[in-house]
Amino acid sequence: MDAVIEKISEIESAATSIMEHANEQKKALAKEMEERTAAFDAQLENETEKETEKLKADMEIKMNQRLKKQQDELQKILEAMEKNFEVHHTQYAKELFNNMIKE
Template identity: 30%
Template sequence: MNSIVNRLADIESTAEAIVAHAEAQKPSIEREIQDKRDAFDAKLEADTQAKLHSIRSEMKKNTDRILEEQRLKNRSAIEALIQDFEKNHTKYAENILKQITEV
């Protein structure tokens, strides 16, 4: 019976030592987990910023391209209107005068 009690006491001592050791390691493990979490967050933030930069850059290129295409179309339309006016301005003035005098 004494050997069983002694064995149980040894088991309890061992269990207490294991718990004490785990408690002693707990801050170190928590710090390690927090460091890993911080590193993950920093990498995720950097990746997100890089992706956002890439998307913004691509959008700016597309916007600039579209604006340049519009400028060219507008320039062509304005030039066509100017040429038409230079060619037909006398006719337009006569039509305007005619409409004014007929009223």
């Protein structure tokens, strides 16, 4: 009977040891997963930041190109208006004078 009790005690001790080892492995795996998750989050945040900066730079380049194009177009319009005025300024002055004296 003592041998049976001793064997049961050994089995219980072994089972306890196995359970403790399993709990340690479980904790180690949980810690590893937490570290991997943190590393993944950091990497994702870094990649997102880089992509955001790239998009921002691209948008700024496009905006500056559009602004330059609009400035060039405006300059052409102003030059055309000045040329038109130089050619027709006498006519405009006469029309303005005639409109003023009619009233």
